Amino acid sequence: MTGRIKAAYMLAPMVMDLADAGIPIKIVALGHRSGAVVMVRNDFAGDNFGNLKGKRVAIPSRFAVDYLFVRKLMKKYGVTEKDIELVEMNPPDMPAALYAKSVDAYATGEPFGAVAQKAGYARPLHMTRDAWPNYICCVLTVRDELIKSDRAQVQRLVDYVLSAGRWLDAAAQNRLHAIRVAARPAFFNQDPEILRFVMENPADRVTYGDLKLVRAEFDELVQLSLEAGTLKRAVAYEKYVDESFARNSKPAKISLPQ
Known part of the structure; x- marks a missing residue:
């Protein structure tokens, strides 16, 4: 500026x-x-964003396009702002927060989704390559x-x-x-x-x-x-x-x- x-x-x-x-x-x-993901723990039983109702979801910030990705998924799967708790969090902290069960899911750009996936305790619930190709x-x-x-x-x-x-x-x-x-x-x-x-x-x-x-x-x-x-x-x-x-x-x- x-x-x-x-x-x-x-x-x-x-x-x-x-x-x-x-x-x-x-x-x-x-x-x-592309390059953004919504990550959940491997033991999460749901297969889409609609199953995150009542859950805590981390986003980088309200200006991040990852937040807009979350909102597109909310609209597609019928999730309102009252249905989930959105918390802002630095992406490097998200994998540990998911592991510790401080959050139930997180949306972020790579490589912070891959960190949890490669460690073996998380999986992508949604990827922009599939849900938002452009x-x-x-x-x-x-x-x-x-x-x-x-x-x-x-x-x-x-x-x-x-x-x-x-x-x-x-x-x-x-x-x-x-x-x-x-x-x-x-x-x-x-x-x-x-x-x-x-x-x-x-x-x-x-x-x-x-x-x-x-x-x-x-x-x-x-x-x-x-x-x-x-x-x-x-x-x-x-x-x-x-x-x-x-x-x-x-x-x-x-x-x-x-």
Whole structure:
């Protein structure tokens, strides 16, 4: 907000809200597709969100698209806000909370669903790959002053982001190579075996090959955010999105350190 950082990955509804408040930022590319789950313990007898009535469900925050995912599932399975208790919780704390039975389920982005699943005490109840195939969450966001002062730099950034996404989905060995780099303390500082589990179980649990901006998908997010109360009013697409960089993108060579 202060302008100290010129580009960042942010939650899409938060970008909409900030842009509506006058913060000069634009979404220029997606970060990924799918990648959110609702996790329950293995001993949970239900097979859909409707069976969570009377239960405690953790979400990251009201601005998280995972919360909107929960609301879509609530609507589909006839669950009202009075039927469940929603609690906000940091995603890294969710697996332990589920194990300790402090919550009955949690909705989050990966790898925090895979942590509990790989440990053997939890399973996915719903995955966005099945329940919301065009799910989008993290988006590459750039301040307007950088767009105005150095369009070429922003274009290079988008070129590499889109090319890296295609490269990731092109071959399993590319994903393994990326895991070795991303797991390092200088980056995400995650257990590489957890990241590998996310990338392989199943292979389309999170996808990166199609990071184009689709207006209808953002319109759906706006509508869901209005219904959830995280947006006070509809935000014009052009106010928070700049499609020009994705439209003009050219392939970039992806080369990662060993």
